[in-house]
Amino acid sequence: MKKVLSVDEYIEENLQFNEALKILRAIILSTELEETIKWNYPVYTLKNKNVLSLGAFKNHFCIWFFNGVFLKDHLNVLQNAQEGKTKAMRQMRFKNINDINSHVVLAYVKEAIENQKQGIEIKADRSKKIVIIPEELKKVLNSNNTSKLAFNKLSNSKQREYCEHINSAKREVTKQTRLDTIIPMILEGMGLNDKYRNC
Numbered sequence: 001m002k003k004v005l006s007v008d009e010y011i012e013e014n015l016q017f018n019e020a021l022k023i024l025r026a027i028i029l030s031t032e033l034e035e036t037i038k039w040n041y042p043v044y045t046l047k048n049k050n051v052l053s054l055g056a057f058k059n060h061f062c063i064w065f066f067n068g069v070f071l072k073d074h075l076n077v078l079q080n081a082q083e084g085k086t087k088a089m090r091q092m093r094f095k096n097i098n099d100i101n102s103h104v105v106l107a108y109v110k111e112a113i114e115n116q117k118q119g120i121e122i123k124a125d126r127s128k129k130i131v132i133i134p135e136e137l138k139k140v141l142n143s144n145n146t147s148k149l150a151f152n153k154l155s156n157s158k159q160r161e162y163c164e165h166i167n168s169a170k171r172e173v174t175k176q177t178r179l180d181t182i183i184p185m186i187l188e189g190m191g192l193n194d195k196y197r198n199c
Helices: 006-015 015-031 103-115 135-143 145-153 154-167 173-186
Strands: 035-037 041-048 049-056 061-065 090-094
Touching: 006 015, 006 035, 006 041, 006 049, 006 090, 006 103, 006 173, 015 035, 015 061, 041 103, 049 103, 049 154, 090 154, 135 154, 135 173, 145 173
Parallel strands: none
Antiparallel strands: 035 041, 041 049, 049 061, 061 090
16 A cells, blocks of 8 residues: 555545545544554544554454553454454454444544543553673673673664574584674674664
């Protein structure tokens, strides 16, 4: 799908569910939520916090509730799109315009707004995982203060990538080759996979 700049454009791009998306949008906009575009989808926020979004796919359209796991869901209409992966998000899915019950949709939207006002949400785990530095890398870092300082400035995830890269080598020769390769990258403040991230 091409990049869309507005919700109107998003709805026009999804012709098969055009009218249905307009109905859902009208229900959502009857509340205090603010409309925006994020990740190429219509997203509805409360004080800049994501509450829900609209989505249209090949065979269905839906409302994503960012913290839908906390909705009571007495009618059992919510589903987890990726069981085992998605912790908080839940989806209210529709196959056609006749599946939309405006009263039910509005009730779920209002409950999601109330939950957001009360701060009921899954907080992202920002705790740092402990980095265990392999002996070979530790020796190099301890023998060169500049390298050690540069390594310590790297993010937790970048440090972990380098350590796993060294640990995954089976032979000493391979470990040494990898060390020779990564030390200049560390000194530049680069992550092991930065060249791929920027593609």
